[in-house]
Amino acid sequence: MKLSFSAEDETFREEIASWLAVNLGGEFEQLRYRGGPGDEHMFAHERKVWEQAMAKGGWTCVGWPAEHGGRGLSIEQQVIFHEEYARAGGPGRVGHIGEGLAGPTIIAYGTDEQKKKYLPGILNGTELWCQGYSEPGAGSDLANVKTKAVLVEGRWRLSGQKVWTSLAHESDWCFVIARTDPESVRHKGLGFFLVRMDQPGVEVRPIEQLTGTSEFNEVFFEDAIAEDILGEPGEGWKIGMALLGFERGVSTLGQQMSFQNELNEIISIAKQNGAAQDATIRQRIAEAHMGLRLMRYNAMRMLSDNSGGAEDSAALVYKLHWASWHRNLGKLAMDVLGPDSELVESGPYNLSRLQSMYLFTRSDTIYGGTNQVQRNIIAERGLGMPKEQRPQ
Amino acid sequence: MNFTFSEDQILFRDSVREFLNNEVTAESLRARWDTPSGRCKELWAALAELGLTGMLVSEANGGLGMNEIDFVLLAEECGRAALPEPLVDTVLVATPVLQQAGKDDVLAAIATGQSAVAVQATEGALVADAEFSEYLILQENSAVYLVSSADATLELQESIDPGRRLYSVSWDASQANVLADGDRGVALQAKMFNLGALGAAAQLLGLSQRMIELSVNYTSERNQFGKPIGSFQAVKHHLANVAVKTEFAKAPVYRAAYSVAHNLSDAAQHVSHAKLAATEAATQAAKSGIQVHGAMGYTWEVDLQIFMKRAWALAGAWGSRGEHKARVASAVFGPERSLGAGQTFASAS
Numbered sequence: 001m002k003l004s005f006s007a008e009d010e011t012f013r014e015e016i017a018s019w020l021a022v023n024l025g026g027e028f029e030q031l032r033y034r035g036g037p038g039d040e041h042m043f044a045h046e047r048k049v050w051e052q053a054m055a056k057g058g059w060t061c062v063g064w065p066a067e068h069g070g071r072g073l074s075i076e077q078q079v080i081f082h083e084e085y086a087r088a089g090g091p092g093r094v095g096h097i098g099e100g101l102a103g104p105t106i107i108a109y110g111t112d113e114q115k116k117k118y119l120p121g122i123l124n125g126t127e128l129w130c131q132g133y134s135e136p137g138a139g140s141d142l143a144n145v146k147t148k149a150v151l152v153e154g155r156w157r158l159s160g161q162k163v164w165t166s167l168a169h170e171s172d173w174c175f176v177i178a179r180t181d182p183e184s185v186r187h188k189g190l191g192f193f194l195v196r197m198d199q200p201g202v203e204v205r206p207i208e209q210l211t212g213t214s215e216f217n218e219v220f221f222e223d224a225i226a227e228d229i230l231g232e233p234g235e236g237w238k239i240g241m242a243l244l245g246f247e248r249g250v251s252t253l254g255q256q257m258s259f260q261n262e263l264n265e266i267i268s269i270a271k272q273n274g275a276a277q278d279a280t281i282r283q284r285i286a287e288a289h290m291g292l293r294l295m296r297y298n299a300m301r302m303l304s305d306n307s308g309g310a311e312d313s314a315a316l317v318y319k320l321h322w323a324s325w326h327r328n329l330g331k332l333a334m335d336v337l338g339p340d341s342e343l344v345e346s347g348p349y350n351l352s353r354l355q356s357m358y359l360f361t362r363s364d365t366i367y368g369g370t371n372q373v374q375r376n377i378i379a380e381r382g383l384g385m386p387k388e389q390r391p392q
Numbered sequence: 393m394n395f396t397f398s399e400d401q402i403l404f405r406d407s408v409r410e411f412l413n414n415e416v417t418a419e420s421l422r423a424r425w426d427t428p429s430g431r432c433k434e435l436w437a438a439l440a441e442l443g444l445t446g447m448l449v450s451e452a453n454g455g456l457g458m459n460e461i462d463f464v465l466l467a468e469e470c471g472r473a474a475l476p477e478p479l480v481d482t483v484l485v486a487t488p489v490l491q492q493a494g495k496d497d498v499l500a501a502i503a504t505g506q507s508a509v510a511v512q513a514t515e516g517a518l519v520a521d522a523e524f525s526e527y528l529i530l531q532e533n534s535a536v537y538l539v540s541s542a543d544a545t546l547e548l549q550e551s552i553d554p555g556r557r558l559y560s561v562s563w564d565a566s567q568a569n570v571l572a573d574g575d576r577g578v579a580l581q582a583k584m585f586n587l588g589a590l591g592a593a594a595q596l597l598g599l600s601q602r603m604i605e606l607s608v609n610y611t612s613e614r615n616q617f618g619k620p621i622g623s624f625q626a627v628k629h630h631l632a633n634v635a636v637k638t639e640f641a642k643a644p645v646y647r648a649a650y651s652v653a654h655n656l657s658d659a660a661q662h663v664s665h666a667k668l669a670a671t672e673a674a675t676q677a678a679k680s681g682i683q684v685h686g687a688m689g690y691t692w693e694v695d696l697q698i699f700m701k702r703a704w705a706l707a708g709a710w711g712s713r714g715e716h717k718a719r720v721a722s723a724v725f726g727p728e729r730s731l732g733a734g735q736t737f738a739s740a741s
């Protein structure tokens with residue numbers, strides 16, 4: 001056990017910090033602290049330009065192996081990268097679905113040709129991705145996917161509907177789980193497809209959220225052309241689940257760091273408006289601080305375990321913890337603001353950052369596996385409790 | 393940066409777990425409830441034989457010269473076994489204190505297994521295992537004393553936990569050996585408090601895991617409505633919540649051990665966090681454990697009580713929840729502290 005950074009790591013810290021100090025200014029100044037949870041709709045275009053500026057500096061996909069165009073940073077340096085990015089108030093990354101999910105999956109399962117075709121757009125920040133898993137009939141029960149994939153003259157064509165697709169309206173590509181074998185049920189007979197969004201067979205309809213804004217969408221496929229299939233028909237479930245594994249890895253670091261910024265803001269408001277004098281608020285802030293520490297510690301345990309095995313139980317409980325923590329933080333923010341928290345101050349339903357965050361955090365315990373589903377998984381897979389009867 | 397234990401540390405932990413599994417069975421614990429001392433000299437000798445009593449004693453004094461990080465996993469095992477003997481207090485609390493005071497003879501006696509040492513958490517507090525131990529570390533005002541237990545008057549105070557042996561201690565400070573006083577005494581008291589709270593936290597972590605195991609086993613075997621009750625979600629979710637709390641209590645306990653071993657300035661805050669997290673895990677494991685056992689959980693016969701009662705006792709020992717939370721809150725609100733993202737995962741070396 002050694003909980004400190006090396007001198008070399010600290011030199012790296014200076015490098016990224018000074019790059020951000022120079023580059024996150026001018027036209028990008030307005031992006032500082034924007035585009036986080038509940039604020040993703042803000043400055044979408046400008047953040048894409050920022051993504052490309054990051055790419056020019058070599059700061060996208062910093063954890064990808066160098067042979068695939070990444071920076072190949074060690075875990076330590078990725079931690080530092082995310083710390084400094086958050087410290088500088090770096091905006092929410094529009095490319096995160098490509099960088100954190102699509103890219104690693106393509107690296108793991110794609111052919112050389114596919115890697116050449118898809119990775120550069122992610123690395124350069126020019127092509128954004130979205131995730132087409134959920135359907136009206138397939139939420140928690142993802143294996144109930146009905147979208148069909150049919151092979152017509154050597155091309156896969158998709159028909160069906162996806163829903164809750166985050167950032168589909170901004171995306172160039174979507175990875176889609178669809179049924180390749182019409183006779184199949186459940187996990188079998190699925191494929192993992194890479195689909196261009198800009199084509200006649202794809203229609204995107206925004207869904208208005210609690211915040212009054214739209215980050216997610218319905219996506220309709222009508223004989224849409226799938227550019228590629230990753231892996232073989234029938235491997236869709238395996239690949240789709242492997243992708244969710246990447247979601248729990250290093251990509252959680254950036255999220256944690258932005259949580260820290262939110263907590264800092266709440267603490268400074270509490271100090272200013274006197275809420276920090278209230279014993280219950282003090283306790284809740286201390287609890288929030290500890291809860292965030294737990295995420296860091298847990299991430300450190302998961303990430304410093306190279307075997308990938310021993311710390312599995314730490315990975316299993318992670319989503320339930322952070323989702324519940326963040327939901328509580330949203331409520332804490334409102335309670336610290338007091339009666340003012342209810343008032344919309346600047347124009348029709350133009351919510352403040354914390355108000356949006358509060359509303360957004362109502363969804364944290366739903367997407368990416370609801371709290372109830374997480375508990376089922378922890379009990380059955382983590383604790384080995386008897387399985388519930390589910391369709392096979 | 394590396395937040396894992398070495399293979400050796402894990403192997404040692406595993407062998408201690410196996411030893412305690414064999415030697416500290418529920419039957420043997422129950423048998424000891426009915427004896428006056430409640431303790432077993434032979435077991436203590438065996439623990440010394442394994443090198444456990446002298447783990448933190450320097451090699452010069454016959455110990456293994458290890459540190460708090462090496463021991464924290466074993467303290468967890470002591471909790472899992474509900475070990476009655478005062479291994480954690482002797483190794484994790486008394487040893488560093490005696491080392492600092494240069495008490496070589498007592499340290500050597502700890503390493504050989506000849507002496508156990510009991511410690512008083514705060515002035516006037518009851519002292520666990522005072523009778524079993526040859527020495528007591530006691531407090532008065534700003535001083536810390538080393539007292540031979542033969543020179544003190546001990547009176548047993550019955551605990552709700554039949555495995556605990558608590559004593560009120562009357563003694564004469566003017567006759568006692570001063571380990572430190574004045575500012576150094578206050579600092580030593582603070583150090584003792586942190587070490588004690590760390591030891592309690594590690595034990596609570598082990599207790600929590602043991603209670604989860606008992607509950608998982610029971611709910612996998614007990615059938616109602618034609619199925620194991622553990623297949624019902626309401627039952628699963630109870631235990632999943634405990635599993636989350638427990639899994640998330642590990643890291644702060646290990647982190648606190650690291651900070652204490654390296655004398656980091658944040659050690660007190662880290663210890664408080666560890667104690668709070670482990671207390672929450674263990675008290676929830678007790679609460680949910682009894683619930684999923686149904687009426688069985690409320691009986692004297694079922695072993696769950698052994699661990700539940702120890703958890704309740706340790707939850708209140710070495711600082712209440714309120715006290716520890718206040719320490720964290722004052723660190724969070726302290727003016728000198730920048731909470732920013734810059735307060736990094738780890739510190740520069």
Ligand SMILES: Cc1cc2nc3c(=O)[nH]c(=O)nc-3n(C[C@H](O)[C@H](O)[C@H](O)COP(=O)(O)OP(=O)(O)OC[C@H]3O[C@@H](n4cnc5c(N)ncnc54)[C@H](O)[C@@H]3O)c2cc1C
Pocket residue numbers: 130131132133134135138139140141163164165166167216363366367368369370371372373376625
């Ligand atoms: C903000 C947001 C963004 C999203 N982005 C995307 C995206 O980009 N791509 C994508 O594919 N999807 C996305 N989703 C969808 C998300 O993954 C689903 O909402 C989630 O999987 C839950 O499915 P559902 O909404 O259909 O709820 P349901 O499955 O209908 O669940 C409703 C309730 O029933 C409970 N429940 C269901 N099954 C069980 C069970 N077996 N045991 C116990 N309780 C159960 C649930 O816990 C929940 O409380 C997003 C969702 C949100 C809110």
